[in-house]
Amino acid sequence: MTRVLIVDDDPVQLRLTSEVASRAGFAAVTASSGMQALDRLRADRGIGVVVLDLVMPDLDGMGVLDAMRREGLSTPVIIQTAHSSMETVVSAMRQGAADFFVKPVAPERLIVSLRNALKLSELEAMVRTDRSRLKGELGIEDLKSRAPVMDRVMSLSAKAAKSTIPVLIEGEPGVGKELVARIIQGAGDRAGKPFVVVNCGAIPSGELEAHLFGKFAEANGGTILLDEVGELPLETQAKLVRAVENGEIETAGTDRPARVNVRVIAATSRRLLNLTKDGAFREDLYYRLNVFPIYVPPLRDRAEDVANLIDHFIARLGAEAGKRVVGISEAALLMLKQYKWPGNIRQLENAVYRAVVLCDGAYLETTDFPQIVALSSGQSAARELTSAVPAPSAPVHIDDARFMPREQGKGAIPDRFVAESGEVAPLADVERELIGFALRHYGYRMSRVARALGIGRSTLYRKLREYGFDEGLESEAA
Structure with missing residues (x-):
């Protein structure tokens, strides 16, 4: 699971942004100051993206960007701030920021920004690696592995490089x-x-x-x-x-x-x-x-590397195939981790390439790996998995086609207007969900919630009682 560093001196905003990242399938790591953020980045080079507040008391976002550039910390950074100007945006981008938005930001916008930053980072890393390979200048850091069994390989390779x-x-x-x-x-x-x-x-x-x-x-x-x-x-x-x-x-x-x-x-x-x-x-x-x-060592002894290799292959092969694939579901990843991979990394790359070409969604699912299912669980399991994919048993005329609920992949945001039955959700359910979201988004500040919803405070409190939000409201606001 990709780690995202959220940096903000506002505890409410820090919690809200972390929740959005967690619901999208990321592991949120938090820091409440610029200095703390730099300490986290120095200690954990596995952080995939930084969401950085621009205005902080000790070291502001620009200072963090400058320190990252000087120290060679290449983690992509998304800048967020409550106050923006064209000069601020230009300065942040010149310092190396991958994206910029003004708070409060819609969850969908933040998730898209996180995914784009990760894909851009992966593609840039691949370009750097390809350039180094063509120049014959690959280094030990290009042997990207988190498996303990590979520590000896990296240590011996570094020693071998020092002699002829x-x-x-x-x-x-x-x-x-x-x-x-x-x-x-x-x-x-x-x-x-x-x-x-x-x-x-x-x-x-x-x-x-x-x-x-x-x-x-x-x-x-x-x-x-x-x-x-x-x-x-x-x-x-x-x-x-x-x-x-x-x-x-x-x-x-x-x-x-x-x-x-x-x-x-x-x-x-x-x-x-x-x-x-x-x-x-x-x-x-x-x-x-x-x-x-x-x-x-073979890949079956390096299960810690499977997820990292899959992310690498998805970014590269997705770009080559022109497919907008952004990741893999938890169920599919677990299956691939448990498979023994007799063909090792080469076989894994081939399986991911086939899945990327054939998949129809944003995430690779178990159904996109029928060959691996067949090899690990047998042909009958593969046929059962394939038959479980929604498909009409006979031709259906366009006038008779009915709505089919979309399968939710990893990190997907449910359609808030469609109930589990597949029918349009009742207005009261949609309104209740919207009010609950507004409460969390604005930290239970009632004036701000009412203003954002375009209703008066008395109306807001009436609806809170109507939908049961008034129970424990004081403890939530505290």
Whole structure:
């Protein structure tokens, strides 16, 4: 659940904004001053959005924005204030604010602003990551993981980046071994230099050596990733020993070896030690590649990363597919967290992509993942889930079509004019809901409530008694 930091020195406004954020599916974190907000941001880099009051006694919103810019705190900020001017808006936007609104703000407007800020932040982060990847400058911070089992991977990657010794990355297919290799290169002295990937299991046997050592020449001065190195035939492994040990390669058309300066990173989805014991991999090459081993755990051991990865894929794939998908329902997220993901991150990305393309709502639901339901619970469960989706059993003429209640996704705001039966709600029910909302919105300040509703105070108090709001009213107002 995305954490939202609400900053306001007005306790009533702080509570109201927090309630709106919580009802929309966010986890609200509060601060009553600018200094407290900065302390929260420094301590918790996982905060997704900041809703920041502009006027505060100790450190105002502009001061917080300036401090965030100087300290490199890139969390998107939504400014809110009771007093606005064009100069204030321009200044806030120049300081990096993602949005700006005047209090009191409608809940729907705040929720839309929060979602837009999160999507903008995610897209900006992806653009920065893509630029870093293309430049060969990925850093340890790009290995975004909250799983404790990944702490060792990040620690070892940081240490490996400080040297040029060969690295062996082991892990199941789809766990992100190439990303780890790119981070090791990007965080070291060879950042920005060539990074060449060779899939050793996909090269035709007749072109194997020419292609492999041609890639070594292409990677001169940089890094080469030998992906699925365990698939190389023994005769090629013998020549690879020389390239790894002495930096000498045999090139076509010459009878003398050429020298190259290449940092070698090998990756495999099979244990090289087991292949060596079976005689399928040369022992001398194994010891030269296995100088600095790193094991990347499978996704089933990193359940803490599933939600973060899904949010990342939704933002990127939704933009690519042109779909306005803003998140995933709690039920669907729980199902995906419990699934074992034999194909790891690659399979998760594929499942989310398919769901984004096929979904019709703003949130991905369990019904958008029929393949995962079938794999985890069986084909009958998938058919039952699909059949539960409202659909006419026979053609329905447009004159005979009837209203069908909309399914409420995560954080969706119910249609206040439609009752549970699907019929239009009685006027008294709508009026009661509106008065209750106005009471909470204005902190039970009766004059303000009456003025906003366009009725007199005597009328307001009569309706409070009529709808039962007068019980405990004094304690609520206190």
